[in-house]
Amino acid sequence: MVARVKKKRKAMKISQKALAEQSGVSYASIRRFESTGEISLVSLLKIAHALHCLKDFEELFKGSSITNLKDFEG
Template sequence: MATEVAKRAKAMRLAHNLSQKSLADRSGVSQASLKRFERTGEIAFIALLKISAVLGCMDDFSALFTPREAVSIDAITQKRRIRGRG
């Protein structure tokens, strides 16, 4: 997942016609960190947020860790009936 996010971020950077240096300057993230991120997917979360802000992707974080509907243990362990054919 990390490398996929890095690929998307690089594609977004290129779509905005930004060099690594210009994105690094605008975001306040070092160019070395940006290069490592695009190559390996490894980056500090705060740096990822800074890059996302420059690329206009901050809204993408809004769904991260949102509460989901609670499911009971009974509902998980309950066997579901499978209908057979013919």
């Protein structure tokens, strides 16, 4: 996932600092994500939105009927 995000950012000719400004995710968090893969889901979604690839996440949850944790555990 990290490689795809980094490739997309570079293809759009966006620096890490510019992505931080556009996404609202700190520059340090973006640097850490690209070097270690660690990031919160909220921050990842913000980055995906800034890179115009939020639909990739929508596909993951398409048709999901889970509405609470008990549904998930069952």
